[in-house]
């Protein structure tokens with residue numbers, strides 16, 4: 001049972017929040033679990049909750065590390081909620097995009113050691129969240145990870161691209177983004193998209209073991225290094241947040257993009273029948 005006794009502290013009501021945060025004040029490690037069945041798609045509410053959770057953890061001086069995981073078996077996150085982008089209003093699109101920008105700035109710019117425990121599928125926005133952590137452990141088997149935007153007839157924003165470039169380099173990013181490639185865990189490991197692949201049951205223990213290494217490093221030196229490595233990419237979005245949000249709303253509102261999204265939603269539903 002999570003969050004019922006000392007040393008755990010919760011920032012959300014267990015089993016209720018769509019973003020559950022368990023803070024272990026003895027180890028200084030927080031576990032943040034996405035909890036929006038069936039697939040943890042990221043809508044305005046979840047992104048807002050995630051942004052707030054990250055902000056609180058960053059401000060908590062007892063917290064040194066954060067594990068990003070899922071409370072939904074078989075899924076890390078299905079990425080952005082497509083229904084936020086399909087037949088929405090420009091105002092809602094802008095609000096949705098701002099929530100995504102803020103959650104991402106909080107995660108990529110976090111002073112904490114951040115690790116993704118990828119225990120399920122992780123397409124698109126799910127892949128972005130995982131890539132934005134300092135370290136990724138993925139479950140071996142049938143799960144896939146990647147930025148598949150082009151397959152939906154949409155384009156990964158420049159900051160998704162920047163994060164991928166920083167993770168796997170130019171050539172692999174160029175192929176991955178144009179093809180909207182989805183990788184198995186082993187393929188992801190071979191291009192450096194994840195750092196370790198282990199059986200599903202070993203994902204969390206492996207993350208905990210790796211954290212021990214990272215937490216041996218003095219925080220101040222590690223944070224200065226992380227900030228220096230990520231500043232350029234963070235500043236690029238910070239300097240054009242409103243322009244980026246407006247671009248998203250305009251792009252998503254195009255008839256051709258709406259038609260592609262409609263067809264993609266239909267294909268997801270057809271897969272089941």
Ligand SMILES: CCCC/C=C/CC(=O)SCCNC(=O)CCNC(=O)[C@H](O)C(C)(C)COP(=O)(O)OP(=O)(O)OC[C@H]1O[C@@H](n2cnc3c(N)ncnc32)[C@H](O)[C@@H]1OP(=O)(O)O
Pocket residue numbers: 038039041074075077078079080081082083121123124125126148149152154155156157248251252268269272
């Ligand atoms: C400038 C524009 C830039 C915009 C950037 C966008 C980035 C993004 O994140 S776009 C989102 C891309 N995501 C995907 O393509 C994922 C699509 N989903 C899947 O491939 C599969 O659902 C899965 C592999 C993640 C899981 O498969 P599983 O068999 O377990 O579940 P399903 O039966 O397919 O799905 C259950 C249910 O959930 C709906 N759904 C799935 N993904 C999404 C989503 N991203 N948003 C909203 N809804 C989603 C799916 O349609 C099913 O709904 P119904 O039960 O009502 O049929």
